[in-house]
Amino acid sequence: MKNAPLRISGLSVAYQKKPVLRDIALEVPEGKLIGIIGPNGAGKSTLIKAALGLVPRLSGEVAIYGRPYAEQRKLIGYVPQRESVDWDFPTNALDVVMMGRYGHLGWFRRPGANERRIAMECLAKVGMADYADRQISQLSGGQQQRVFLARALAQDAQLYFMDEPFVGVDAATEKAIIALLNELKAQGKTVLVVHHDLATVKEYFDWVVLLNVELIQAGPTADVFTAANLQRTYGGRLAILERNDHETGIGAR
Ligand SMILES: Nc1ncnc2c1ncn2[C@@H]1O[C@H](COP(=O)(O)OP(=O)(O)O)[C@@H](O)[C@H]1O
Numbered sequence: 001m002k003n004a005p006l007r008i009s010g011l012s013v014a015y016q017k018k019p020v021l022r023d024i025a026l027e028v029p030e031g032k033l034i035g036i037i038g039p040n041g042a043g044k045s046t047l048i049k050a051a052l053g054l055v056p057r058l059s060g061e062v063a064i065y066g067r068p069y070a071e072q073r074k075l076i077g078y079v080p081q082r083e084s085v086d087w088d089f090p091t092n093a094l095d096v097v098m099m100g101r102y103g104h105l106g107w108f109r110r111p112g113a114n115e116r117r118i119a120m121e122c123l124a125k126v127g128m129a130d131y132a133d134r135q136i137s138q139l140s141g142g143q144q145q146r147v148f149l150a151r152a153l154a155q156d157a158q159l160y161f162m163d164e165p166f167v168g169v170d171a172a173t174e175k176a177i178i179a180l181l182n183e184l185k186a187q188g189k190t191v192l193v194v195h196h197d198l199a200t201v202k203e204y205f206d207w208v209v210l211l212n213v214e215l216i217q218a219g220p221t222a223d224v225f226t227a228a229n230l231q232r233t234y235g236g237r238l239a240i241l242e243r244n245d246h247e248t249g250i251g252a253r
């Protein structure tokens with residue numbers, strides 16, 4: 001049987017002895033847009049970082065297409081949570097996108113015209129071609145987010161992790177990003193997205209991972225994204241609303 005893009009078993013993570021993820025087991029299917037959903041502090045970012053080897057694990061295994069992360073770097077694109085990035089770092093938008101190409105270059109090769117062309121194409125795809133030379137500190141939040149998305153596109157990965165890509169972007173940009181993610185999906189790529197707007201989950205994602213320190217449930221959105229499971233995920237912090245203006249029927253405050 002084909003290896004799953006991401007398979008996690010027995011994963012536990014703690015920061016200073018405080019458990020943040022407990023015994024997570026998860027296998028995600030290929031070619032889907034997958035939402036990672038849970039309250040603040042649920043461990044969503046930590047789950048991604050643990051999968052990418054960016055934080056130490058107490059226990060557990062992570063396999064990317066059947067192999068450890070270190071062997072699969074080239075298959076992975078990562079868009080970190082915006083607030084975790086140093087936006088004052090003196091670099092322009094094009095250089096940020098070019099960084100996405102480093103995995104494709106040998107050690108001693110410097111990016112040349114071809115890498116530059118690819119990076120420019122990716123900036124154009126997110127509507128940021130005119131900002132190629134702009135310092136990233138001088139971009140708006142939504143523009144910064146789009147530059148990071150362009151970098152992920154430049155990576156030409158198979159499996160993408162995006163941590164809250166819609167935070168700080170306007171509605172038009174959110175639509176544009178979702179359209180791009182659907183394009184990636186149409187190419188058979190797998191995209192995991194940390195997302196906190198429950199009202200758009202059914203519209204955006206084929207599959208969801210409900211997380212709150214423990215894995216509550218994961219699977220097709222229609223089966224898993226239920227009021228009962230959300231109550232288990234959010235506990236008392238969730239207000240279940242009857243929303244006639246939206247097909248989901250479920251919202252959060
Ligand atoms: N580097 C860190 N050191 C100590 N605690 C951390 C660190 N990063 C996150 N935490 C804590 O771990 C928990 C999970 O964090 P995180 O994975 O960022 O949650 P989420 O992304 O779901 O909001 C939170 O309680 C957070 O305060």
Ligand SMILES: [Mg+2]
Pocket residue numbers: 044045046081163194
């Ligand atoms: Mg987070």
